[in-house]
Amino acid sequence: MVFxxxxxxxxxxxxxxxxxxxxxxxxxxxxxxxxxxxxxRAVPAYAMPLRGVFGRVVVVAVERAVQHYVDCIxxxxxxxxxxxxxxRERGRREFEEGRDLDPLQDSATIGARAAWRAMQxxxxxxxxxxxxxxxxxEAVFSYVDELCATAAEGYLAAKSEAAGAVPIRRRRLxxxxxxxxxxxxxxxxxxxxxxxWRLPETAAMVALERxxxxxxxxxxxxxxxxxxxxxxxxxxxxxxxxxxxxxxxxGAMTGWRAAVSxxxxxxxxxxxxxxxxxxxxxxxxxxxxxxxxxxxxLASLWLLAExxxxxxxxxxxxxxxxxxxxxxxxxxxxxxxxxxxxxxGAPEVAQRLGVHPQTVRNRLRQLERLxxxxxxxxxxxLGMQLALRAQRLMRAHRRDEEQPGN
Numbered sequence: 200m201v202f203x204x205x206x207x208x209x210x211x212x213x214x215x216x217x218x219x220x221x222x223x224x225x226x227x228x229x230x231x232x233x234x235x236x237x238x239x240r241a242v243p244a245y246a247m248p249l250r251g252v253f254g255r256v257v258v259v260a261v262e263r264a265v266q267h268y269v270d271c272i273x274x275x276x277x278x279x280x281x282x283x284x285x286x287r288e289r290g291r292r293e294f295e296e297g298r299d300l301d302p303l304q305d306s307a308t309i310g311a312r313a314a315w316r317a318m319q320x321x322x323x324x325x326x327x328x329x330x331x332x333x334x335x336x337e338a339v340f341s342y343v344d345e346l347c348a349t350a351a352e353g354y355l356a357a358k359s360e361a362a363g364a365v366p367i368r369r370r371r372l373x374x375x376x377x378x379x380x381x382x383x384x385x386x387x388x389x390x391x392x393x394x395x396w397r398l399p400e401t402a403a404m405v406a407l408e409r410x411x412x413x414x415x416x417x418x419x420x421x422x423x424x425x426x427x428x429x430x431x432x433x434x435x436x437x438x439x440x441x442x443x444x445x446x447x448x449x450g451a452m453t454g455w456r457a458a459v460s461x462x463x464x465x466x467x468x469x470x471x472x473x474x475x476x477x478x479x480x481x482x483x484x485x486x487x488x489x490x491x492x493x494x495x496x497l498a499s500l501w502l503l504a505e506x507x508x509x510x511x512x513x514x515x516x517x518x519x520x521x522x523x524x525x526x527x528x529x530x531x532x533x534x535x536x537x538x539x540x541x542x543x544g545a546p547e548v549a550q551r552l553g554v555h556p557q558t559v560r561n562r563l564r565q566l567e568r569l570x571x572x573x574x575x576x577x578x579x580x581l582g583m584q585l586a587l588r589a590q591r592l593m594r595a596h597r598r599d600e601e602q603p604g605n
Contacts, residue, residue, distance in 0.1 A: 204349055208342035209271055209279060211334060217273025219327060219335070226321050227265045233317040234261050234310035241309045244302035260289055264307075265314060268342055286346055290353030300354055304347045311343040368394035373426040373437055376468045377404065387465075396424070399439035404460045404468055406475035407434040413454020420447040435472060448490070458491040474500055481592070513590060516582035519569035531569075534562040536587040539580055 235258065239246050249257060267282045293303055315336065322332060372390040391398040407416065407429070416429055422444045426437040438444045441459050448457070458478035460471035478491045478500055493500055520528045537548045545563065549556040566574065573579040 204345050204352065206279065206345050208338050208345050210275075211338040211341060212268065212271035213273065213275035213277075215272045215331060215335060215338070216327075219322075219325065219331065220269050220272030220274070222325055223269050223272070223318060223321060226318060227262070227269055230314040230317045231258075231262045231265045233313045234265070237313035238306040238310050242302055242306045244298060245306055256289075256292070260285075261310060264310070264342075264346060268339070283349055286349040287353030287356070290350030290355075291357040293350065294354045294357040300347070300351055303350055307343045307347050311339050315339055365394050369396060369426055370428055372396065373428050373435075376402075376426075376437060376465060377435065377472050378469060396426070399465065401462050401464055402437050402439045402468065403441040403462045404472035404475050405436045405438060405441070405445070406458045406460075406472065406479045407436065408456045408479050409434070410454040410456075416455055417448065417451045420451060421445075433476060435475070437468070445490070452489050456489050456491070459493060461494045461497070512582060513586040516579065516586040531562055531566060532587055532590065534559060535566055535583065536591070538563065538566075539584040539587070 235249070238257075238261070239249075245257060247253065263282065263285060267279075271277055271279075289303065290300065293300060322335065368390055372387065372394050375387055375390065388398060409416070416434070418427055418429065421427065421436075421438075424439065425444050428435060439462075441462065445457075445459065456479060458475040460475040460478075463471045474493055478493050478496065481491075481496075481500075517532070520531065523531070533552060534548065537551050541547055541551065545556045545559040548563075549559040552559065570579075570583075573583075
């Protein structure tokens with residue numbers, strides 16, 4: 200919103216006789232005190248004790264209004280720049296302190312009436328013509344209207360700047376949360392306030408991936424509470440309520456994939472984003488679909504979280520396979536995993552694998568020769584099962600990466 204203040208009151212005051220201003224000047228302190236007393240009585244927002252910054256601001260604002268009014272009388276050459284800048288700043292401060300303009304406007308109107316009443320004995324004692332008194336009164340109320348309009352300019356400018364800064368602040372906030380929230384708690388709290396965003400205790404991080412030629416991400420479908428960065432080399436977003444806030448994306452993510460981390464405390468956001476990005480790099484039967492919910496695949500994601508550790512576990516738990524050919528390793532690994540997962544006999548394992556029961560019996564005897572008593576130890580069996588599942592997941596992942604277009 201843009202408007203121009205005409206400042207008619209300055210011209211009206213300049214047309215008054217300078218003698219009137221000279222006679223009123225010694226009484227400006229009395230007028231200012233009367234204004235403050237009436238403002239504090241009638242305007243609740245300014246009713247607190249005049250101490251500290253608040254007290255200084257109120258007193259200076261009132262005194263400057265009275266002083267400038269008197270200085271303008273009979274003086275067409277006076278500069279108004281400092282006065283205009285001061286009341287624009289007052290308007291900005293009203294916005295920054297979370298108030299609307301009503302208290303300031305009420306105080307200006309109420310204060311003007313109080314000042315006019317306080318000055319009446321002086322004006323009457325000067326024996327000035329009635330038309331001068333009328334013009335002085337008209338100038339007072341025009342002056343008040345223009346003071347309020349000047350403050351409104353500052354208020355609206357501050358409001359517009361804050362609105363324009365919100366997207367930038369929200370992006371900075373998201374970046375800070377995604378990197379190191381535990382070391383930036385105060386900065387996050389401050390940015391959240393400046394971005395008009397309620398800081399949640401928990402949230403989910405969502406990694407995004409765009410296929411070549413895909414349309415723009417349908418960000419307009421998301422609630423304004425969702426923080427989003429589509430310009431990052433690996434775009435992502437934050438949502439405090441993924442089930443509800445991501446629901447509008449169902450069926451609307453043409454050419455996009457998303458991986459949603461579990462809902463975690465905000466301090467764990469970096470790890471959650473790492474997990475979501477890891478999930479995006481997986482595919483196949485274990486992690487299907489355009490929207491991957493990590494909570495449904497925690498075991499797989501945990502097994503694939505550290506390639507190095509997975510390889511070390513396989514080396515330690517499956518070392519008897521080292522002397523076998525690749526074909527032998529694959530057959531026996533498949534049989535061993537099926538047995539570990541079911542702990543059933545040859546017929547059940549054979550049915551699961553789709554082979555003859557005698558084939559399974561032969562393989563199980565081979566496994567007993569290779570692993571011996573380790574097959575009876577619970578810790579060893581757990582290590583074997585984890586290593587085999589990790590290997591299977593990694594093979595599926597590598598196959599997907601090797602497919603054309605990946």
